[in-house]
Amino acid sequence: MTENGDRMIDEGGPVAPAADAITGVLEPYEVFRQEKDGDPMRHGGNVMAPDAELALHYAREMFGRRGESIRLWVVRRADIAVLEDLDLLQPPLDRSFKKPGGYVMRDKLAAARERAGTAKPKARE
Amino acid sequence: MTDPRALDPILAPRDRTDRPDGADRTARPWNDDLPHDERYELFEVHVLAGGKIEPNDWMPDEYRTAVLRFVEMHANSELMGVLPEREWIMRAPTLRRKLALTAKVQDEVGHAQLLYRVAEDLGKPREAMFDDLLAGKTKFHNVFHYPTRTWADIGIIAWLVDAAAIVAQQALRDSSYGPYARTMQKICWEESVHIMHGRDVVVTLMTGTDSQRAMVQEALDRWWGPLMQMHGPRSDRTKDRDLHWRIKAKTSEELRQEFLTIYVPRILELGLTIPDPALSFDKATGEGGEAGEPGEWRYTDPDWAELRTVVTNHGPMSEERLEFRRVSREATAWVRAAILAEPRAVA
Numbered sequence: 001m002t003e004n005g006d007r008m009i010d011e012g013g014p015v016a017p018a019a020d021a022i023t024g025v026l027e028p029y030e031v032f033r034q035e036k037d038g039d040p041m042r043h044g045g046n047v048m049a050p051d052a053e054l055a056l057h058y059a060r061e062m063f064g065r066r067g068e069s070i071r072l073w074v075v076r077r078a079d080i081a082v083l084e085d086l087d088l089l090q091p092p093l094d095r096s097f098k099k100p101g102g103y104v105m106r107d108k109l110a111a112a113r114e115r116a117g118t119a120k121p122k123a124r125e
Numbered sequence: 126m127t128d129p130r131a132l133d134p135i136l137a138p139r140d141r142t143d144r145p146d147g148a149d150r151t152a153r154p155w156n157d158d159l160p161h162d163e164r165y166e167l168f169e170v171h172v173l174a175g176g177k178i179e180p181n182d183w184m185p186d187e188y189r190t191a192v193l194r195f196v197e198m199h200a201n202s203e204l205m206g207v208l209p210e211r212e213w214i215m216r217a218p219t220l221r222r223k224l225a226l227t228a229k230v231q232d233e234v235g236h237a238q239l240l241y242r243v244a245e246d247l248g249k250p251r252e253a254m255f256d257d258l259l260a261g262k263t264k265f266h267n268v269f270h271y272p273t274r275t276w277a278d279i280g281i282i283a284w285l286v287d288a289a290a291i292v293a294q295q296a297l298r299d300s301s302y303g304p305y306a307r308t309m310q311k312i313c314w315e316e317s318v319h320i321m322h323g324r325d326v327v328v329t330l331m332t333g334t335d336s337q338r339a340m341v342q343e344a345l346d347r348w349w350g351p352l353m354q355m356h357g358p359r360s361d362r363t364k365d366r367d368l369h370w371r372i373k374a375k376t377s378e379e380l381r382q383e384f385l386t387i388y389v390p391r392i393l394e395l396g397l398t399i400p401d402p403a404l405s406f407d408k409a410t411g412e413g414g415e416a417g418e419p420g421e422w423r424y425t426d427p428d429w430a431e432l433r434t435v436v437t438n439h440g441p442m443s444e445e446r447l448e449f450r451r452v453s454r455e456a457t458a459w460v461r462a463a464i465l466a467e468p469r470a471v472a
Contacts, residue, residue, distance in 0.1 A: 037177045103325045105325055108332055113396075115396065121390035
């Protein structure tokens, strides 16, 4: 006998909640994982879950099953603030002065050496 | 309903350190509720083996204080370090130089933001750090207590002061405090552009008129002393707790040697004279350089009395810089208040 053995026979009564009683909603949760001590947290993927607790369980199954993570951060996707407007992030302006490639010194250095009468220093290592 | 125990650890705290499968050390056993000395020992084993500490980890008060002091001083230096340079934004010789200098100042303040965040997580509120900076209870780097007299100073600062700083900062990318180490990776990337900008300014001046060249030499003469003092006096490796806990990786003398090895040839290449007749590389002694090859730089002992005077806010510009900071903090107080204020309906 099972605990609810009387329910094993279909007596026509409700054995499962009616469809309209399901109130939970699955939502995407983004999973960030740290592979080894000291590493930055990197995006791993996402899981669908009805709440944060189950999201942790699923994340553990999906991203921790092979011992490949030492820490997981699980965040409801709806809680992530996103900015992806390239006009703001990569404005179409010359910003080369902010990058190493914006400074080409070879010719200037050669001119400075000639002016000073010095030789090019030997490369290190 | 999930099993409430499903996310509980499988092994008891004490069984988690030596895993028979030799797997990566995943347990953080010092976080468990153990007697202080036991925790302390587990913490030390982890850190001395090159492990990282994260903000939510338990850590001994001494470690927390040491990291906080180190990061706070670094943050203060980034914040105060832009003041000598900002004075030259309006006087930059070309639009491109003005853009580059503005971007550098913006970057450095950004570094201060990142570093104050790291420090805040260790338990000291940002406002308390600003209070202490203005009250002279905490310090900022010696080089930012001096005036910037000419445009050549801007080149020398961006090239050589940033270079001396980056030598130290690169050694911090492997700090035992995880958030600091990761922040330093971003900061070092940005600093490398500042060095290019500074070197470009200097090299351009050195291909210019005689008076421009003389201006660079005059700037180097003034900055060389503070540059040599910047990393601090030689210290005993075995007594340095920051080294012991791997908060930092190198002694002040190692950093100074490294700086000299890289930059002395580049300075001399331009026909500049380094204002220290005793400066020479002695191949016979020491273990200078990253590669640990024999040889070390000899130089006139830096003026440590000057360093002490300057970093205790008795430098030529200390008061003026702190006053500027005080005034701008007051002038921007309404912004911080507005961010935290209750939203009010607007008609």
